[in-house]
């Protein structure tokens with residue numbers, strides 16, 4: 001047993017996930033002096049912190065999305081940073097470029113804040129590394145048994161087949177995929193020999209920054225480049241969900257649309273989003289993946305946030321875990337689909 005302290009190593013207050021011993025926050029939602037950032041999505045990496053510490057991958061995206069003048073110290077995965085006697089390190093979370101689970105160790109006690117995570121390796125090269133700890137703060141975006149992902153390669157086979165079929169019928173294929181993470185996975189995962197790939201400016205901007213930083217990423221055209229070049233085959237267009245129904249779509253008529261998102265596992269969502277097709281492709285762990293990560297953490301306490309936290313923590317409790325809900329300001333529910341509306 002660890003000695004009972006006034007403060008737990010990480011606690012939840014009105015600003016974010018706080019470490020009193022080091023006086024730093026993880027993914028704060030209000031302005032603070034020192035912020036450790038799990039990844040660059042808008043609900044985790046916010047504007048207004050005096051200093052940030054994050055991975056070089058996340059720093060690259062944050063500079064692109066929030067501003068180039070941010071004061072950011074970067075870290076490699078597994079590198080130790082001692083602040084107020086607490087050893088912090090960042091470990092691959094498999095969610096999006098640069099995403100990390102943050103490990104905090106003080107006097108032999110270890111906590112891990114997961115941020116968002118996804119199990120396994122994906123087409124973009126993201127991968128997940130389980131980190132043993134005493135307390136695991138886990139997300140639960142897809143914490144219901146109905147969420148079960150297929151192999152990524154099967155999803156891309158389906159997208160490729162859909163694209164070819166649309167071409168044969170004279171339609172352009174528009175896939176909505178949020179601009180950080182999903183869009184790059186789609187670009188890397190589809191078969192580029194089928195035809196040209198055209199990206200919305202919000203996506204193209206990030207692709208270019210990612211490419212310029214030395215990451216391997218397939219090339220794609222922007223709308224203007226595509227308009228100026230001879231068109232042989234009908235393209236696949238990758239655009240953020242928030243850009244749906246925008247004036248840019250006129251130039252791609254006639255077209256059919258699809259969304260790539262974990263939420264497409266629920267049938268009503270495709271109809272609600274008014275698209276022709278839904279591909280179940282997520283940057284989060286599915287039900288089994290969440291349970292796997294919790295198992296692998298070997299934690300004796302699990303704090304659940306970000307999603308179906310109530311139901312998921314109840315399930316864990318029934319299975320004998322010491323689990324409870326922790327209230328945070330991370331976007332619940334439609335995080336994946338709505339991400340761009342918050343940030344673009």
Ligand SMILES: [Zn+2]
Nearest residue numbers: 039041095116
């Ligand atoms: Zn995220």
Ligand SMILES: [Zn+2]
Nearest residue numbers: 041043116330
């Ligand atoms: Zn999130």
